[in-house]
Amino acid sequence: MLEESQLNPAQLAKQRKVRRTIIELGLFKKRGLKKRTKRNLALSSLERKRINNVEYILGTKNGLMNQIFNRSVLILMDLKQREAWNENHKILTEIILKPEEHSRTIQLFLSQHALLHSSAIGNTGKLTLEDEVLANLDEKTFRNYPAATPDTKNSIAWHLWHIARIEDMTMNILIANDQQVLFTQSWYEKMNNDFSHSGNNMSEAEIAELSSRIDFHSLIAYREAVGRQTRQVLSLLKPGQFKLKVEQNRIKRLFDENAVTQNANWLTDYWSKKSIAGLILMPATRHNYLHLNKCIRIKDKFHKQIKNPL
Structure with missing residues (x-):
C-alpha cells in the first residue's frame, strides 16, 4: 500500500x-x-x-x-501490541541512560514512537493507535465536548491538539533548541486556532472554542509533521546526550513563545528537572500513549450512545 x-x-x-x-x-x-x-x-x-x-x-x-x-x-494484535508496547517502554527506560546501548535505544524509540502516530510515519505496515483513533472518526465525534467518559471530558480535538503541542515544544525547543513545527509551513494559520500553547489549564469556554474551530485535517497533518520531526531530532542525538539536563534558557523560550502559559508553570517546573531521557520517556512516548487511549474510549462511548440513545 x-x-x-x-x-x-x-x-x-x-x-x-x-x-x-x-x-x-x-x-x-x-x-x-x-x-x-x-x-x-x-x-x-x-x-x-x-x-x-x-x-x-x-x-x-x-x-x-x-x-x-x-x-x-x-x-x-490490538491487545498484543499494547502489551508489547508497555513491555518495550520498560526496556527503553532501563537502557536509555546507557551510552553503550545508544543504537538500540534509538531503534527501540523509533519503533515505540511509530505506533503512536499514523502508520505512514513508521512505514511498518502495522495499524497504530492513531489509526485506531481515526478509523470511523467523524467530525461530530471529533468535536464533541464535553465528553462523557470517567477519566476525561475534553474532546478528541483537544487531546490530539494537546499531545501534538507537547511533543512539538519538548522535542524542538527543550531538546533540539530549534524552531517549533507549529510555526513552519503555516500550520498555525491552517488549523484556524487562536491557541499556540499546550492546552493545559484551559477554561471550559476555551476548550469548547478550540473543539469547534480547529481544522480537523490540518490538525492531523500537523501532528504527522511533528512526529516526523521528532524522529529526525532523536536520530541525531549522540551517545551520552540522553543524560543531559534541560537547559534553563530553553525553559524560558517556552514562555517567550507562548508555548506554555504562566498559569501552567507547574509544567515547566516539572520539565526543568528532567533530563533528555525523561522527555523521551514521557512527552514523546508515554504521554501520547495515554491520550490516544483516552481518544479511543471517547469515540467508542460516543458511538455507542448514538446507536443506543436513552
Missing part, C-alpha cells in the same frame, strides 16, 4: 475507507464467519461489500479467507 504522502485526494479517501473497513471487520465473530465462508451465499450484502473492498485493496484472489485470517490476527 502506498504511503499517504504519495496518494492523490481520491486515492487517500479510498485508503481511509478501506482502513475503516478493516476495523469494521473486527466486529464479526471469528467462529461464525469461518462457518459461513463454507456457504458464501449466507453472507449479508453489507458483509460481502466490506470483504470485497478489502479484497480489492489487498489484491488477493483468495481474499476472503486471507482477510479472515488477517482480521483474526489484527484482533489479537
Whole structure:
C-alpha cells in the first residue's frame, strides 16, 4: 500500500475507507464467519461489500479467507501490541541512560514512537493507535465536548491538539533548541486556532472554542509533521546526550513563545528537572500513549450512545 504522502485526494479517501473497513471487520465473530465462508451465499450484502473492498485493496484472489485470517490476527494484535508496547517502554527506560546501548535505544524509540502516530510515519505496515483513533472518526465525534467518559471530558480535538503541542515544544525547543513545527509551513494559520500553547489549564469556554474551530485535517497533518520531526531530532542525538539536563534558557523560550502559559508553570517546573531521557520517556512516548487511549474510549462511548440513545 502506498504511503499517504504519495496518494492523490481520491486515492487517500479510498485508503481511509478501506482502513475503516478493516476495523469494521473486527466486529464479526471469528467462529461464525469461518462457518459461513463454507456457504458464501449466507453472507449479508453489507458483509460481502466490506470483504470485497478489502479484497480489492489487498489484491488477493483468495481474499476472503486471507482477510479472515488477517482480521483474526489484527484482533489479537490490538491487545498484543499494547502489551508489547508497555513491555518495550520498560526496556527503553532501563537502557536509555546507557551510552553503550545508544543504537538500540534509538531503534527501540523509533519503533515505540511509530505506533503512536499514523502508520505512514513508521512505514511498518502495522495499524497504530492513531489509526485506531481515526478509523470511523467523524467530525461530530471529533468535536464533541464535553465528553462523557470517567477519566476525561475534553474532546478528541483537544487531546490530539494537546499531545501534538507537547511533543512539538519538548522535542524542538527543550531538546533540539530549534524552531517549533507549529510555526513552519503555516500550520498555525491552517488549523484556524487562536491557541499556540499546550492546552493545559484551559477554561471550559476555551476548550469548547478550540473543539469547534480547529481544522480537523490540518490538525492531523500537523501532528504527522511533528512526529516526523521528532524522529529526525532523536536520530541525531549522540551517545551520552540522553543524560543531559534541560537547559534553563530553553525553559524560558517556552514562555517567550507562548508555548506554555504562566498559569501552567507547574509544567515547566516539572520539565526543568528532567533530563533528555525523561522527555523521551514521557512527552514523546508515554504521554501520547495515554491520550490516544483516552481518544479511543471517547469515540467508542460516543458511538455507542448514538446507536443506543436513552
